[in-house]
Amino acid sequence: MxxxxxxxxxxxxxxxxxxxxxxxxxxxxxxxxxxxxxxxxxxxxxxxxxxxxxxxxxxxxxxxxxxxxxxxxxxxxxxxxEHKVKSSVQGQLVPFPINLDTYNLVHGTGLSTDEFKVKLEENKFTDSPKNAEEAIINQVGEKFYNLFFKNYSIKQWGRSPKELHADTVKRVPVRLDREDRYQLAKYQxxxxxxxxxxxxxxxxxxxxxxxxxxxxxxxxxxxxxxxxxxxxxxxxxxxxxxxxLEYRSLKFEEKTYTTDSFQEEAVINYPNNYAYTRITEYKKMTGQKHHNTTVHYEYPIEYKRGESDPYYPIxxxxxxxxxxxxxxxxxxxxxxxxxxxxxxxxxxxxxxxxxxxxxxxxxxxxxxxx
Ligand SMILES: Cc1cc2nc3c(=O)[nH]c(=O)nc-3n(C[C@H](O)[C@H](O)[C@H](O)COP(=O)(O)OP(=O)(O)OC[C@H]3O[C@@H](n4cnc5c(N)ncnc54)[C@H](O)[C@@H]3O)c2cc1C
Structure with missing residues (x-):
């Protein structure tokens, strides 16, 4: 034919x-x-x-x-x-991307949007960050870099943000208000x-x-x-x-629990603890009703042709x-x-x-x- x-x-x-x-x-x-x-x-x-x-x-x-x-x-x-993500840091779950609530929960403060804006502006130290580490610290400061990004990146990419292009994180989304949706797109x-x-x-x-x-x-x-x-x-x-060409790959460990709900949001990030980077509970995304629930524990791994799938270009x-x-x-x-x-x-x-x-x-x- x-x-x-x-x-x-x-x-x-x-x-x-x-x-x-x-x-x-x-x-x-x-x-x-x-x-x-x-x-x-x-x-x-x-x-x-x-x-x-x-x-x-x-x-x-x-x-x-x-x-x-x-x-x-x-x-x-x-x-x-509308997708929402929380990050597990310092023993509590906080909104991610970072917003006003994230800042206040981590610091135990009650800053207003204007005060938060001033705090963020204090972080800026360069107009041309040399690598991803500098790019992130420039935007969110060293404390948040260490809490949310450094170890996550080491797990995700198998390397420190220092070794990655500043372009990998052109702009870290930070919300000055309490907006906690993962994306602000019109259609979701x-x-x-x-x-x-x-x-x-x-x-x-x-x-x-x-x-x-x-x-x-x-x-x-x-x-x-x-x-x-x-x-x-x-x-x-x-x-x-x-x-x-090099890639980063992923491995998923699937577990089903005999409970209707496993976690607060569809996705919880674990930047610092455990070998996995995040846990996804699918029912929270699909809206499916079921008395049990399935989650994926997500582990970044080296990509080897024939053994794993190519996921993210490096x-x-x-x-x-x-x-x-x-x-x-x-x-x-x-x-x-x-x-x-x-x-x-x-x-x-x-x-x-x-x-x-x-x-x-x-x-x-x-x-x-x-
Ligand atoms: C973990 C993860 C989460 C993501 N989450 C989101 C998200 O939430 N929102 C979003 O918008 N995007 C997301 N994406 C991006 C999304 O997956 C891509 O946009 C989409 O898959 C791109 O489709 P594609 O057709 O280009 O590639 P693919 O879906 O990869 O399709 C390519 C196909 O080619 C086949 N193929 C490869 N080699 C051969 C061969 N030699 N012979 C025959 N077939 C071959 C492959 O098996 C594959 O099926 C995510 C990506 C990843 C890795």
Whole structure:
């Protein structure tokens, strides 16, 4: 069979493009996915207990872009949910990102917004922080850096903020008031029947075929197609010829408790104690009713190809150079398009990934509609 487009990867980047090309251009599309499921890192499923959980860590959808929200709303209803996170520090749970309450709880004070603002301004000591440590201290001061960021970063990245680009933390969000929502975006929620259900609707077209459990390199030589959209790892496409891009990975320990509610908020961060960085209680995000509850303990780990999944690109000079070399090869290829968090070696929030995929469609493919 002849395909107009082969898409490597059934995550949101690949599936949005599949949807557009199949429905708008009448393309015959083949999606090749190496995992045993669609939905990429947004994959969710009901565990043995019947509780809806996110396999690759908590995914909370938020955007300020109405067109992205509306586009996805064609494939799902929304469960309106505003995410809140608390951090466990000095034996108490305090709002995170840092707000006025966080400051007052940690210091046992009752500062007003204006007084808090003055305290924050006292921290600033440079206009050009040399690394992430300086960038954070510059904004929140040494005490909060030590309480909330230093050890968290050592766990999360396996290195001190001193060794990371100042860009990793361009701006630490600090709220001068008592705002305790994790994000302030206009649209916030989760698909009411889960992300995987959204994906099933997204790629529900007779024009789309998919092949799961298949690394595209095992089959691509035998497939007849015109163009390739690639959402897998950038360096893997080129057989690592310039070297390997580094990632940080994660491991999740799942536990189900015989209680209706396990913790105060959906996510509690543990910056200083324990090997895990956070605990997520999924029912608090999905709104599911169940007499038991499932949580994930999240452990950052080294990424080893074949043993763990690539999660977060590691931003340093070496990886930035390597990425540039691969990207310049990638852009010179004809009829091959690199898109998504792995193929562009960058962190994409879900709405940005959808936007980038729609933009690629609009700029490259929409005029070729049949
Ligand atoms: C822990 C964590 C939490 C997150 N939480 C949020 C959140 O709360 N809100 C938010 O907006 N964003 C969040 N994100 C970001 C979100 O996961 C990404 O925006 C989204 O997954 C990007 O989709 P993608 O299609 O680009 O990549 P992916 O979802 O990774 O899809 C790429 C697909 O390609 C497949 N693939 C790779 N190599 C091959 C190959 N050789 N052959 C065939 N298939 C291959 C992979 O198996 C994968 O399914 C989070 C990310 C992480 C890591």
């Amino acid at each position: 002849k395909f107009d487009t082969v898409i490597v990867g059934a995550g949101i980047s690949g599936c949005v493009l599949a949807e557009r090309l199949a429905n708008e251009n009448n393309h015959k599309v083949l999606i090749i996915e190496k995992r045993d499921h669609i939905a990429g890192n947004m994959y969710d499923y009901y565990n043995d207990e019947g509780i809806l959980i996110h396999k690759y860590g908590p995914h909370f959808f938020r955007t300020d872009k109405e067109e992205i929200w509306e586009y996805l709303a064609r494939f799902t209803d929304w469960h309106y949910y 929620g989760l698909p009411s029947k889960g992300y995987t259900h959204l994906f099933k609707n997204l790629i529900k077209s007779d024009n789309i075929k998919f092949l799961l459990n298949t690394d595209y390199k095992e089959v691509i030589d035998g497939v007849n197609y015109d163009q390739l959209i690639y959402t897998g790892p950038l360096d893997y496409y080129f057989d690592f010829k310039f070297g390997k 931003l340093n000079d070496k990886n930035a150079d390597l990425k540039d070399k691969y990207i310049s090869e990638a852009t010179s290829l004809e009829n091959v398009y690199f898109i998504g968090r792995l193929a562009e070696y960058r962190y994409y929030a879900m709405d940005d990934a959808v936007e980038a995929a729609l933009h690629l469609y609009d700029t490259k493919f929409s005029k070729l509609k049949s």
